[in-house]
Amino acid sequence: MKERLLFTLVLIIGIYMIVPWIATRIFAIGVFRKGKLSSQVALTFDDGPDPAYTPVLLDLLRRHGAKATFFVLGSKAERYPDLIERIHRDGHQIGIHNYSHKSNWFMSPWTVRRKQADRSADIVASITGTKPVVYRPPWGVLNVFDLFLLKSYTVVLWSVMPKDWRSRVGRTKLKSRLLSRIREGSVVLLHDSGDTFGADADAPGYMLNALDEVLASMKQRGLEPVRVDELLNSSLKHRLGLFKRVLVNAWMAWERCFVKLFHLKLVDIGNPLVKLRVREYQGRQSIVLPDGEQIRKGDLVAEMHLDNYTLFRLGIDSRSSVQLATQLIRRTRMLMPEISKLLLTDPQYQHVKGLYGITMIHRGSKQLGFTVFDLPNGWFARMTRTYLRLLLYVVHPNGKERLKEKTNLLEPKIVAISKNELKIRYIA
Structure with missing residues (x-):
């Protein structure tokens, strides 16, 4: 009897957590993680907005003529509406990263949809007048019901993850990782805040220093930093048989x-x-x-x-x-x-x-x-x-x-x- 209960529990966990992880992270089913046939690159920033780092990042992007996508937390959007308004005013795309930085594995699917994604989208819409249409779950993990309940959003993962949330990576190593991994069509995962679980508070500072040089190099390589929706549209237009x-x-x-x-x-x-x-x-x-x-x-x-x-x-x-x-x-x-x-x-x-x-x-x-x-x-x-x-x-x-x-x-x-x-x- 105990063995049967244990087997049932493992099966439920596998279906709820592991199956969507395999489907999305390995086979990219139901998610967007890399552009096709484009000289464009999507820079994305999670966990903000942050009053210390986001304004500096926005200045940096403006200086390089770059556009990006910000996957913001609804709780922070409530606290810093001026930053949300500036991100929108500067022409960047705003996406959702849940209301709070909690894993979808440990919440019910209805909580994820109503209290995390939709609640955050409504907050952003009340500030900018535009409701977000892209969503990235914290740590990139979905539960099995998210694949169906979040259909109103485009779920966006990534193809380049340089682990910039760790200070020990430093500017030099981070720059090297980005330059060696970024290719045409890449979706790059970065962070403009370091106050979430597992991140170092000063890590975004190293990211900003590295990004300044990386953006200059991307321009020399003919790579254009764009919003996720631009990369997605370009990919659909050039889809191969x-x-x-x-x-x-x-x-x-x-x-x-x-x-x-x-x-x-x-x-x-x-x-x-x-x-x-x-x-x-x-x-x-x-x-x-x-x-x-x-x-x-x-x-x-x-x-x-x-x-x-x-x-x-x-x-x-x-x-x-x-x-x-x-x-x-x-x-x-x-x-x-x-x-x-x-x-x-x-x-x-x-x-x-x-x-x-x-x-x-x-x-x-x-x-x-x-x-x-x-x-x-x-x-x-x-x-x-x-x-x-x-x-x-x-x-x-x-x-x-x-x-x-x-x-x-x-x-x-x-x-x-x-x-x-x-x-x-x-x-x-």
């Missing part, structure tokens, strides 16, 4: 395996377009560069690989292959000084003769100092052509149509630049 989604996911999985298998090194965490590896040049014909440098079979080169995930994201906003090439040239130009520094100072690249790659997107590379060569005819050229065309089909949302546009311009070429030319152009 099932076959393309499966193909893209499979290709990105192959990309991750390739990077690990061949030990590719990222040049810049903040601009993850280019990865490098040292290898022997295997071409049948020597490459003779304008400055007299020759790369023969067996010579070491730094082989350049473009990150397929970044290509995919850039392709989303490109109206044509020409525009995509323009964006690639711009981003590569930003990386060239760092690439040059690696080849000239890092012992790993001590014996390489230059930078080398094979690409179909080679227009404009000459302005960066590269020399463009035809790929010698043969089986390797045919395989490379097939591979790169398949890559373009995958990474561009309209890849099939792009392959029909001026196919003579989609021939793979060798691009190369000597180490000495890199030094003259980007170091000296």
Whole structure:
């Protein structure tokens, strides 16, 4: 009898707590946690508003021209209506984070809906005139009934969580985490208050210092900080078909395996377009560069690989292959000084003769100092052509149509630049 009661209790707990956790946190069922096909990023801030930190944060966002979403506690909205009014006036989105910072696991579903979510939404609406439509549960946990009773809200979780509620993380580590994890479409979880259970009171100060530098870096990477509703609308507009989604996911999985298998090194965490590896040049014909440098079979080169995930994201906003090439040239130009520094100072690249790659997107590379060569005819050229065309089909949302546009311009070429030319152009 006791065993049966224990089993029943465990089953009820599992259905009430664990099932929705698996559904939302692992499979993203019924929640929004990451944008699709967008160069936008949603910065979100929980647990406020806070009279010490929220005004500073709002000043920071205004200085960078950034928009964000604030998931506020209803109890704090009651205490600080002026802050709620300013968040709204500054053009940010206001969402709900319950009336008090309590877990939905330990409340009845009707309490969550009426006394936490709806009560908080009514408070915000009375201040701003606009009722919130997005909701984030404390600690990101829902009970099973929330999936049905909170249908009037879009439940928003996150894809980047740098754990900024801990002071020991500090500004430097927090900045590094954000720069390495933020990608196009990310939903970033941050906190503008440190007075909730488990948080350090001074932690938001470190977050603000790190965020100032992160926002500057995001601008350089072409990432736009937006509200959650803007990211959500952009994601719906660019939604892919099932076959393309499966193909893209499979290709990105192959990309991750390739990077690990061949030990590719990222040049810049903040601009993850280019990865490098040292290898022997295997071409049948020597490459003779304008400055007299020759790369023969067996010579070491730094082989350049473009990150397929970044290509995919850039392709989303490109109206044509020409525009995509323009964006690639711009981003590569930003990386060239760092690439040059690696080849000239890092012992790993001590014996390489230059930078080398094979690409179909080679227009404009000459302005960066590269020399463009035809790929010698043969089986390797045919395989490379097939591979790169398949890559373009995958990474561009309209890849099939792009392959029909001026196919003579989609021939793979060798691009190369000597180490000495890199030094003259980007170091000296």
